Structures are given as C-alpha cells and as structure tokens.
Amino acid sequence: MKTVTFKNRTWDMVADLRFPRDFDEKKTYPAIVCGHPISSCKEQTSGAIYGEKLAEQGFITLAFDASTQGASGGEPRFSEDPATRVEDYRCAVDYLVTLPYVDENRIGVLGICGGGGYAVNAAMTERRFKAVGTVVAANYGRLMREGDMTPDAALKTLDAIAQQRTAEARGAEPMLTTYIPNSQQEREQAGLSNVDIVEAVDYYKTPRGQQPGSPNKLRFSSLAPAVGWDAFFLAEHLLTQPLHIVIGGGEPGAFGSYRDGFELFSRARSSQKTLQVVDGATHYDLYDKPEPTSQALAQLVPFFRKHLNM
Template sequence: MSQKQSVTFKNRSWDVAATLRLPEGFDPAKKYAAIICAHPISSCKEQTSGSIYGEALTKEGFITLAFDASTQGVSGGEPKYSEDPGMRVEDFRCAVDYLVTLPYVDEDKIGVLGVCGGGAYAANVAMTEKRIKAVGTVVATNYGRMMRDGDMSPDAALKTLEAIGKQRTAEARGATPLIVGYIPFANQAEREKAGVNDVDMINAIDYYLTPRGQQPGSPNKLRLTSTGAALGWDAFHLAEKLLTQPLHVVFGGVPGAFGSYADGLELYRRARSTQKSIQIVPGASHYDLYDQPDATGQALSQLVPFYKQHLGL
C-alpha cells in the first residue's frame, strides 16, 4: 500500500499544506521520480489532484505531492480565498524547493501534473522553472482568458475591472471584503431558474456542491478583489519561446463554457516542446476528467507512460 503523509512547505513566510504520497515498498535509501499535483481553481488537495491523479501515479511508483494553493484549503497566506496567478505559480516553485530537500527524491526527475486551472498554472511555471522535467495537463483552463471572457458580453473584462476597482476603493475605506462564489449558483434549481444549461456549469455544481466531490477545503469562496491581476494575465504567454519540456495535454471531446477544449488545443499548438502529445478523450466533458473512472482511466493510460518515459522511472 502507498503511504500518505501530511507535510508543509514554505511560500514566503507562510506554510503551504500538502499530502506527500510514497509508493508501495518505499525505501528511503533509494531515489524516486516525483510529480507535483496541482488542483483546479476553487478546489483542494483532497479532490481530483490528490485523490484521483496523485493516488494513481503513486500506485505506479512515483512520489506525488498534492498541495492546497496559498490562501486556499488549509494553507496559509493572506488575504484568504485569493486567486492570484503570481502567487499560484510561486507555489509550484516552492513545491520544487521542498522536493529537492528530500534525500529520496531524484532532483533530475521532477514532473508536474495540473488539472483545470492547475494545469494552466503548471504549464506557465514550467516555462521559467526548468527543474520541472515533464509537464502533464488535464483539462487545462487559462484562468486569465476565462476571466476576460466573463459573461461573453462586449467589454466584459473592462466591466469586471471597473467593478473590482470600486470594490477595492470601498474596502480601502473600511468596507467588509467581498467574498463571492466561484460557482454562482447554490444548486441545480437556481441554475435552471437562471436558464443556464451549459454542461460545465451543471457538472461544476454536481462536483463541488454535492457529496460527489465536496470537501471542507473547497468552500466555494473567492475574494473578488484578488482576481484583478488575472484579467491581464495569460497562462500561455511566451509558451512559443520558453515551454520546452516534454508535454502531454489531455482534455475531453465535449466542449463546455469553461473553455478547456479550446485552451488545450492552444497550449499544444503554442508550446515550443519538441516532444509533445495531445489526447482528446471521446465523449468526456470537463468534469468527467476529474473523477469519472472511464475518463480518468483513459487519461492515465497515456499520462503514466508519458511520465515513465520522461522521468525515467
């Protein structure tokens, strides 16, 4: 059986909470390849990044490290419930810093796997963090692009920036910080009443707000003012020049409003990597690749050999 350990590592002055998984038959005298597993936007380490992908990769012989993003889950950092791309990307660097201090991790065999927003963050950090030797993404979603798209209305991004500016002014003058939900509906009935029938929104509610995937570390809370930086951020900026590591991009064949289908194609196209592959899982939508056995099994059937090839397990 694999072993699980609750660990922490530092990002600036605070602790980032993580789960370190060690493979069956672990021998501290040996050297192992390690994979950092990054959760989706609004998620936590107990959900898909750790319980599905981290667990599966550990069973294949890898050490895995699934962490809660700074200010989210049980990680430290302020202000709480922030979604700041710069802070999120720095978490990955700090995760590498932690892994290279472990005597049983081979520092030349560290990879990363990110799901949804975590996938786009993973691709972004790999451009400037060359201690990462292989990059896998599952339904990678470019958070900056998604924020700019907003409600798809003309000038959606500009309207959002105006609203954020007004809220920052109010909070600077003493107003209570505005905490909103990543998911704008409390349940499916609210969604139906609003006339929203997109497959991604339906499944987001099902995954995050019902026992299917609900976890205490994922409370659907977002500090609105923290999102301003994302409006001017592109996860794939300079991928043509700097993303050189082996890359495997996975997404579902059923497009939805969150845009992981188009983002996956864009990431694959733009990456400079000479060794890159793309996998479109037939009939799968975004959230099927979080936890549905058939879809995740298909993803892992190519991710596992990808990491074994490029991390030399």
Template sequence: MQSVRFKNRSWDVAADLRLPKDFDPSKKYPAIICAHPISSCKEQTSGSIYGERLTEQGYVTLAFDASHQGESGGEPRYLEDPATRVEDFRCAVDHLVTLDYVDENRIGCLGVCGGGGYAANATMTEHRIKALVTVVAANYGRIMRESGAIDTLEAISRQRTAEARGAEPLITTYIPGSPEEREQAGATDIDIVDAVEYYRTPRSQDPNSPNRLRFSGLDAAVGFDAFHLAEVLLTQPLQVIVGDVPGAFGSYRDGFELFNRARSEKKDILVVQGASHYDLYDRPEYTDQALRKLESFFGENL
C-alpha cells in the same frame, strides 16, 4: 500518505505527500507535483484521483492546496492570484529537492483545469520540472477576459476603493451554491451543470473547497495569460489531455492552444472521446484513459 508543509514567502503551503508501495527511503524516486483546479483542493481530483494513481505507478506525489486557500496559509483568504499560484509550484519543487529519496532530475508536474494553466506557466521558468502534463487545462485569464473584462475591472476598482475606506471584503462564489441555485439562475451549459454537481453535491464536496472567492483580488487574473511565451520558454516534454465535449470553460480549445504554442520538441495531445471537462476529474471510464497515457508519458520522460 503524509501531511506536510512547505513555505511560500512567509506562510505554509499544505500538501499531501504520497509514497509508493514498498517505499525504501534509501532509494531515489521520481516525483510528480499535482495541482488542483481553480476553486478545488488537494483532497479532490488532483490528490485523490491523479495523485493516488500516480503513486500506485511508483511515483512520489505531492498534491498541495493553493496559497490563500484550503488548508494553506496566506492572507487575505480566498484569493485567486496567478503570480502566487505560479510561485506555489516553485516552492513545491524547493520542498521536493530537500527530500533525500527524491531524484531531483526526475521531477514532473501535473495540473488539472486552472491548475493545468498555472502548471504550464510555472514550468516555462521552472526548469527543475522535467516533464509536464495538463488535464483539461484552462487559461483563467482568458476566461476572465471573455466574461466582460472592462466591466469587471471597473467593479473591482469600486470595491477596492470601498475596502480601502473600511468596507468589508466582498466574498463571492465561483459557481452557484447548489443544483437548485443553478436551476434558478437558468445555467444549462454542461461545464456549469457538472461543476455544481462535482463541487456542491456529495459527489466530491469538501470543506476545503468552500466555493468562496475574494472579488477585489481578481484584477490580476484579468490580465493573466497562462500560455504567454509558451512558444519561447516551454521546452520540456508535454502531454496535453482534453475531452472532446466542449463547454463554457473552454478547456478543449485551451488544450489545443497550449499544444500548438509550446516550443517542446516532444509533445502529444490526447483527446478522450465522449468526455466532458468534469468527466476527466473522477469518472473512471475517462480518468483511466488519461492515467494510462500518464503512465507511458512519465515513464518515458522521468
């Protein structure tokens, strides 16, 4: 694994580049971009699970930290901006096509959770991406709109005004900071329970995933639809993977919406029985099923 940097506008995006076993720089390899969930980082599921295993299957993989987050540059920090998140994918492709050992006609993309929604949106207009996989893809804009959109926008407006007048930025959190905080809040939905266990305990806690979010930057997310124009522009082969245990984040229904709306002539959806959203992040009995499907899908389409 190599630590690499590529540009998005004026800042560096940090990424982990993995090369297959017995790598030969004189050969041409297919490559897969791996995108992390919202609030996550490249060291978690996108890189350590899916990137690692896809590399074992013979692919060059590039798992990156979103701009403004993790080890990537970009100011202000902790910003969740859909347009920039989508541009990260185009910049990742720009980087891959400069590598002599990457076959520019065999570049694929995989996104997990919110990264899957962003990956779908990017692939619609980035046709150097030849095949797309989403794992428990979530449409972040839809989630924001279902969480009291108008009240949220009013609160964001007040905060932006305060910051314009010199107030300190409001840095909030995506999820409760610990299992104890979750219990105190009375949050019992399976996605919230599992999110806290995944991100805020030794299961997968990482300093590059600090559970910090800039509140005043969320207005763009409220108006974002990850699947907008999928029925017109998303033509590449598509593999959607979801678990059949639904939760508050809605990745089960988002996966079916993407599958149904995509214009792709070649598309498939895998429902992993007994799997919740976070089971498909790192639980081998479920990720192994997803990775077997990825092996056949990318094998046929890259």
C-alpha cells in the same frame, strides 16, 4: 500518505505526500507535483485521483492546497492571484529537492483545469520540472477576460473590481463571491445551463466531490491581476519540456479546456508534445469518473515514466 508543510514566502503550504508501494527511503524516486483546479483542494481530483494513481505506479506525488485556500496559509484568504499560484509550484519543488529519496533531476508536474494553466506557466520559468502533464487545462486569464461574453466584459469586470477595492480601502467588508452556484436550484434560477456549470455544481456541491477545503469562496477584489494574465504567454519561447495534454472529446463547455488544449499544443515550443482526446468525456468526467480518468492515466503514466527516466 502523509500531510506535510513547506513555505511560500512567510506562510505554510499544506500538501499530501504520497509514496509508491514498497517505498524504500534509502532509494531515490521520480516525483510529480499535482496542482488542483481553480476553487478545488488537494483532497479532490489532484490528490485523491491523479496523485493517488500515479503513486500506485511508482511515483512520489505531492498534491498541495493553493496559497490562501484550503489548509494552506496566506492572506488575504480566498484570493485567486496567478503570480502567487505559480509561485506555489516553485515552492513545491523547493520542498521536494530537500527530500533525500526524491531525485532532483526527475521531477514532473501535472495540473488539472485552472491548475493545468498554472502548471504550464510555472514550467516555463521553473526548469527543475522535466516533464509537464495537463488534464483539461484552462487558461484562467482568458476566462476572466471573456466573462459573460458581452462586449467589453473585461473592462466591466475591472471597473467593478476597482469600485470594490475603493470600498474596502474605506472600511467596507471584503466581498466574498462564489466561483459557481451553490446548488442546482440556484444555477437554474440564474439561467445557467452550460454543461461545465451543471457538472461543476454536481462535482463540487454534492457528496461526489464536496470537501471542506473547497468552500466555493472567492475574494472579488483579488481578481484584477487575473484579468491581465495569460497562462500560455511565452509558451512559444519558454515551454520546452516534454508535454502531454489531455482534453475531453465530449460536449465542449464554457470553461474552454477543449480549445485551450489545442491552443497550448500549437503554442508550446516543446519538441516532444502529445495531445490526447478522451472520446465522449466532458471536462468534469476527467476529474473523477473511472473510465475517462483511466484513459487519461493510460497515457500519462508512460509519458512520465519515459521523460522522468523511470
């Protein structure tokens, strides 16, 4: 593995490039871009789990930090802007096609959680992706619109964002909020008990998955575009690549990856598409737990081998 950089617009993106065993730079290989979840970084599930395991199976993998997050550049910091996140994937392909040992006609993409939604959206207009895989893909726009599930939640969120942007335009400090509670105690005090929230705190805020590149910071004023965004918009028309979707069959959580998986499967125009349900697995089990991730990879690996002509 080596750490590399490539450009998105004017700033540097930072990524981990992994190689197959017995790598020979005189040969060409299929490559897979690995996109991390919302709030995550390349050192977590996208790179350390899926990127690593796919490299062991003979693929070159590229796991990057999203713009404005982790080690990547971009301003304003800690933004969650769908258009920029989708462009990250295109720029990752731009980098891969400059490498003489990457076959430009055998590039795939794998996204986890919100990164799965971004990967799907990117693949609709990035035809250099020849195969698309997702693990517990979530539609971040839907999550933003549903909010706390109260009537007009989206409009309330947009009103709050508008007020914050006005304050910042007049000189106020940026409002940095969090994606999840910073501890189980904080979660309990907030009265949050959904399985996805409980397990998110366990993954991101304990030694299990905690990483410096994932500080749980979110610039609130950046969120308006996400409220009006749909990760699966036009999938019926533009998503034609072979598609493999992995979801957990355990308790469905608030992030909605279970229902999003079925929605994506039904909406995708892809003539070759499969939906894998990992029995008993929750959303976060499929981030790093050995048995569920092994089951996911048991189908992802042959899927990519078939459709990337390996």
